[in-house]
Amino acid sequence: MxxxxxxxxxxxxxxxxxxxxxxxxxxxxxxxxxxxxxxxxxxxxxxxxxxxxxxxxxxxxxxxxxxxxxxxxxxxxxxxxxxxxxxxxxxxxxxxxxxxxxxxxxxxxxxxxxxxxxxxxxxxxxxxxxxxxxxxxxxxxxxxxxxxxxxxxxxxxxxxxxxxxxxxGPGQDMSNLRQGMASIFMAQSITSNEIKVTGSFDRYRDFxxxxxxxxxxxxxxxxxxxxxxxxxGSEKATTVAELLDLILEINDKPKGDFKVINIGSHDGDQFGSISDSSKLLELGWKADVSLLVGMKNMYMYAKKVLL
CATH class of the missing domain: 3.40.50.720 (NAD(P)-binding Rossmann-like Domain)
Structure with missing residues (x-):
């Protein structure tokens, strides 16, 4: 071994x-x-x-x-x-x-x-x-x-x-608000009623x-x-707007309580990326966990570490 x-x-x-x-x-x-x-x-x-x-x-x-x-x-x-x-x-x-x-x-x-x-x-x-x-x-x-x-x-x-x-997913550093799009938005949704977004809401990522x-x-x-x-990657594109909607949907607080603010973009930020993972799929791998299930798991973890 x-x-x-x-x-x-x-x-x-x-x-x-x-x-x-x-x-x-x-x-x-x-x-x-x-x-x-x-x-x-x-x-x-x-x-x-x-x-x-x-x-x-x-x-x-x-x-x-x-x-x-x-x-x-x-x-x-x-x-x-x-x-x-x-x-x-x-x-x-x-x-x-x-x-x-x-x-x-x-x-x-x-x-x-x-x-x-x-x-x-x-x-x-x-x-x-x-x-x-x-x-x-x-x-x-x-x-x-x-x-x-x-x-x-x-x-x-x-x-x-x-x-x-x-x-x-669970285990991500929820205190670091300069790395990880999903974790940054989720952390803000738990610790406040204000979510600050950099760049276009049409930007997309492969989570x-x-x-x-x-x-x-x-x-x-x-x-x-x-x-x-x-x-x-999952081979699925999720826009910033879609990600925010999902995070607010699974949050315990009412959607109407949140204010989403665009604070402008930063240098070096990609507009979009989506994976072709065909080579990996040929080895028998696949992305089993959907974004909805994964984000729910992450939310339960984030509440424990942030509240």
């Missing part, structure tokens, strides 16, 4: 992935920033480690891992525009450091969580062959990460790359539930996914 390291293992997706892999009897080690850890991570072999500086990997010296799931990242396009150096340090230098550590720890493979942000604005469904013309520093940093990871093929380190669309995303990423362990790139 593989010995697995998960960078960003105490984050939203990382935690869900670690929990699932543990049920499959893999040996799991997670690394992340100190403020990411909580008591729910006590069941894992855990290390506080900032991937920005390679010297921080000294804490793992002498340990060997078969597969590295690289999820650690600065994930907000807004923050990437405001703090581009942080974005580069975390997502570019950090990924290079993961690659170098993969050589040091004799890893056989890196499974990388990339992003739909690498594509920019593409009309219609986006395939893995669509041009990558990112609009944000975040998107550029993820393209760079893909190139670094592919480059390390020459050192015998295989890879699978998953370009994630808009992941949502994919956390459990479905984890099932996709785990496929990266399989050798048949080596040297492959997969979009991970």
């Amino acid at each position: 593989y010995n697995i390291l998960i960078s960003g293992g105490a984050g939203f997706i990382g935690t869900a992935l670690a929990k699932k892999l543990l049920t499959l009897n893999y040996k799991i080690t997670i690394i992340d920033l100190e403020n990411k850890f909580s008591s729910i991570h006590n069941e894992f072999d855990s290390y506080i480690l900032d991937i920005i500086d390679y010297k921080n990997f000294e804490i793992l010296k002498g340990k060997n891992y078969d597969i590295i799931f690289h999820l650690a990242a600065q994930t907000s396009s807004v923050i990437s525009q405001e703090e581009p150096t942080l974005d580069v340090d975390t997502n570019v230098k950090g990924t290079l450091n993961i690659c170098n550590f993969a050589r040091e720890c004799n890893a056989k493979k890196i499974v990388f969580a990339s992003s739909m942000a690498t594509y920019g604005n593409v009309e219609g469904k986006i395939t893995e062959q669509s041009k990558q013309i990112p609009l944000s520093n975040y998107g550029v940093s993820k393209v760079s990460g893909e190139y670094y990871i592919n480059m390390y093929n020459q050192f015998g380190i295989k890879n699978t790359i998953f370009r994630l669309f808009n992941v949502y 994919v539930y956390i459990d479905d995303v984890v099932e996709a990423i785990i496929l990266g362990i399989d050798e048949k996914t080596d040297s492959s790139i997969y979009n991970v």
